[in-house]
Amino acid sequence: MPAKNLPFEEALKKLEGVVETMESDELPLETLLAKYEEGTRLVKICQEKLAEAELKIQQLEKDAAGELKLKPLPPDLSEG
Amino acid sequence: MANLTAMGKRPKSQWDFGELFPTEQTRKVLSVSELTAQVKRLLEKSVGSVWVTGEVTNLRAQSSGHIYFTLKDAAAQLSCVLFRGEAVMNRSVLQDGQKVLLQGDVTVYEARGQYQLIVHAVELQGVGALQIAFEKLKQKLAAEGLFAPERKRPLPKYPQRIGLVTSPTGAAIRDVLHVVQRRNPGLNIILAPCRVQGEGAAEEIAAAIRLLNEFNVGQASRLTVQDQGQAGRLSYFDLILVTRGGGSLEDLWAFNEEVVARAIFESTIPVVSAVGHEIDFTISDFVADVRAATPSAAAEIITEGVFASRRLVADLMQRMARAHPRRRMNELLQRLDDSQTGLLRCVKQGTRDRAVAWRNLADRLLRVRPAQLLRRRRESLVMNRRRLRELMQVGLRDGKNRFAAAESRLHLLGPEQVLSRGYSITMDAATGKVLRKAAEVKSGQKLKTRLKTGEVLSRAESTASKPSDKGI
Numbered sequence: 001m002p003a004k005n006l007p008f009e010e011a012l013k014k015l016e017g018v019v020e021t022m023e024s025d026e027l028p029l030e031t032l033l034a035k036y037e038e039g040t041r042l043v044k045i046c047q048e049k050l051a052e053a054e055l056k057i058q059q060l061e062k063d064a065a066g067e068l069k070l071k072p073l074p075p076d077l078s079e080g
Numbered sequence: 081m082a083n084l085t086a087m088g089k090r091p092k093s094q095w096d097f098g099e100l101f102p103t104e105q106t107r108k109v110l111s112v113s114e115l116t117a118q119v120k121r122l123l124e125k126s127v128g129s130v131w132v133t134g135e136v137t138n139l140r141a142q143s144s145g146h147i148y149f150t151l152k153d154a155a156a157q158l159s160c161v162l163f164r165g166e167a168v169m170n171r172s173v174l175q176d177g178q179k180v181l182l183q184g185d186v187t188v189y190e191a192r193g194q195y196q197l198i199v200h201a202v203e204l205q206g207v208g209a210l211q212i213a214f215e216k217l218k219q220k221l222a223a224e225g226l227f228a229p230e231r232k233r234p235l236p237k238y239p240q241r242i243g244l245v246t247s248p249t250g251a252a253i254r255d256v257l258h259v260v261q262r263r264n265p266g267l268n269i270i271l272a273p274c275r276v277q278g279e280g281a282a283e284e285i286a287a288a289i290r291l292l293n294e295f296n297v298g299q300a301s302r303l304t305v306q307d308q309g310q311a312g313r314l315s316y317f318d319l320i321l322v323t324r325g326g327g328s329l330e331d332l333w334a335f336n337e338e339v340v341a342r343a344i345f346e347s348t349i350p351v352v353s354a355v356g357h358e359i360d361f362t363i364s365d366f367v368a369d370v371r372a373a374t375p376s377a378a379a380e381i382i383t384e385g386v387f388a389s390r391r392l393v394a395d396l397m398q399r400m401a402r403a404h405p406r407r408r409m410n411e412l413l414q415r416l417d418d419s420q421t422g423l424l425r426c427v428k429q430g431t432r433d434r435a436v437a438w439r440n441l442a443d444r445l446l447r448v449r450p451a452q453l454l455r456r457r458r459e460s461l462v463m464n465r466r467r468l469r470e471l472m473q474v475g476l477r478d479g480k481n482r483f484a485a486a487e488s489r490l491h492l493l494g495p496e497q498v499l500s501r502g503y504s505i506t507m508d509a510a511t512g513k514v515l516r517k518a519a520e521v522k523s524g525q526k527l528k529t530r531l532k533t534g535e536v537l538s539r540a541e542s543t544a545s546k547p548s549d550k551g552i
Contacts, residue, residue: 008238008389009237012392015393016396018400019399019400019403022400022403023399023403032408033405039396043393043397046389046393049266050386050389050393052266055257055260055267057244057257057270057271058268058269059248059271059273060271060295068294068298
C-alpha cells in the first residue's frame with residue numbers, strides 16, 4: 001500500500017496496531033524487525049502530517065459565471 | 081369699535097364707525113356634543129389608526145369585560161380601552177408596568193370628553209417580544225423533530241478540512257484562528273463570509289451554509305482517497321462551524337431565525353454552532369449536531385483529536401523503541417544473568433546444606449559407635465565358629481562310633497559270617513538268581529555256587545526235595 005497516500009487517521013490506527021503487536025511477547029525475531037520498520041515508516045507519515053505549521057485559510061465565493069471558487073486569504077486578514 | 085357694535089352695544093358717540101365696517105356674524109355657537117363630535121372627526125381623520133408604545137398603568141378590568149388602562153411615557157399619557165369582543169393575542173401581556181406596543185384607533189369618548197385609543201392589537205415591546213417569538217419557534221421546530229438527539233451526527237475525530245460561517249471581521253474568527261494555529265495549524269479552513277447581525281443577516285447565514293454544502297457536493301465527486309477529508313468519508317468538508325461572538329439577544333437574533341435553523345437541519349455536513357457567550361442558547365445551537373459555548377471552545381473541540389494525537393504518536397514511538405528487538409534482547413539477556421546468579425546462589429546454598437547434613441549424619445553415626453559393635457560381632461562370630469567346630473568334631477566322633485557299630489552289625493548279618501561257617505549260596509549261573517528250592521532247578525541247569533572264598537560253576541545232575549519242602 002502506497003504509504004504516502006495514507007490518511008492521517010488510518011496511519012495512526014495502523015501504528016497503534018503495530019506497536020501493540022510488537023509488545024505482545026509472541027513474535028519471532030524476524031517479524032519483530034519487520035514490524036519495527038513498518039512502525040517507523042508510519043511514525044514518519046503521522047509526524048509529517050502533524051508538522052504542518054502554516055495555517056491555511058481560503059474563502060469560498062461565487063464568481064461572475066456563478067461558479068464556486070476558492071480564493072486564498074492571508075491569515076491575518078481577519079485581524080482587521 | 082366695530083366689535084362693540086357687533087356685541088350689541090349702543091353706538092352713541094361720533095367715533096362710532098359701526099356702519100362703515102359691517103362685520104358678518106361669524107359666531108358659530110356649538111353645543112358641547114357638536115364640538116366634541118367635531119373634535120372626534122378631526123382626530124379620527126388626521127390621526128386615526130396608529131401604533132403606539134408606552135408603559136401600561138392603572139389597568140382595570142370592568143365587569144363588562146372591557147379592559148381600561150392608561151398608556152404613558154415620561155411626558156404624557158393616553159387613555160386606552162380594549163373591548164371584550166376584540167380578538168387580540170397576548171391579552172395577558174397587558175399588565176401594569178409592562179412596556180407594550182399597541183395598535184389601535186384614536187377616537188373620542190364623547191360621554192367623558194376624553195380622547196382615547198381603542199386597542200386592536202397588543203405586542204410586547206423589545207426583549208419580551210423576542211423571547212416570546214423564541215419560545216414559539218423553539219416549540220414549533222422541536223415538534224418537527226429538528227432538535228432530535230438521534231439525528232445528531234458525531235464529529236470526525238481528525239478533521240482535515242472545515243467550512244467556517246462567520247463574519248470575516250468579527251471577534252469570533254480571530255479567536256477560532258488563534259486556537260487552530262496553536263493546536264492544529266494543518267487544518268484547512270474555508271470561509272463562507274456573512275453578516276452575523278442586523279436586517280437580512282439570517283438569510284446570509286443560511287445562504288453561506290447552503291453554499292458550503294453545494295461546494296461539498298461538487299468536490300466530493302472528484303475526491304481520491306488522498307484528498308478525503310477523513311478516511312472513509314466521501315466528503316470534502318469534515319464539518320461546518322457556524323459562529324459569532326457575544327452580544328445581546330437582539331444582536332444574536334439572526335441565529336434564532338427559522339431560515340438558519342432549516343439550513344443547518346438540511347446540511348449534509350455536520351454543523352457545530354457556537355454563538356455568543358456560555359449562557360446564550362440560540363435555536364441554531366439546538367438544531368446543530370454539536371453546540372459549543374464560545375467560538376474558542378468550538379475550535380478546541382474541533383482540534384482536540386489532532387492535538388491529542390501528537391502526544392499519542394510520541395507515546396507510540398517510545399513504546400516501539402522499548403519493544404525493539406535489540407532492547408528486547410538486552411532485556412532478555414539481563415533476565416538470563418539474573419537467573420544465572422540466582423541459580424549459582426542456589427547451588428552454593430545447596431552444597432552448603434548438603435555438607436551440613438552430611439556432617440550431621442556422620443556425627444550420628446559416630447554416636448552409634450560402630451567400631452565397638454563390629455568388635456562385638458566379630459567376637460561372637462569367632463565363638464560361634466569354635467563351637468561349630470567342636471560340634472562337628474563331636475558329631476564326627478559319634479558318627480564314627482555309630483558307623484563302627486553299624487558296620488559290625490552289618491558284618492554279623494552279612495553272608496560272610498554265614499559263608500565262613502560252611503554254608504554256600506547257589507545261584508542260577510545265567511540269571512544270578514539265588515536258588516532256594518530244589519524244585520526250581522532243572523537237571524542240566526548251569527549253576528554257580530558261592531563259597532566263603534570263590535565260586536564254583538556246576539551242572540545239576542538231579543534234584544530231590546524233602547517232603548517238608550513241599551509246603552514251602
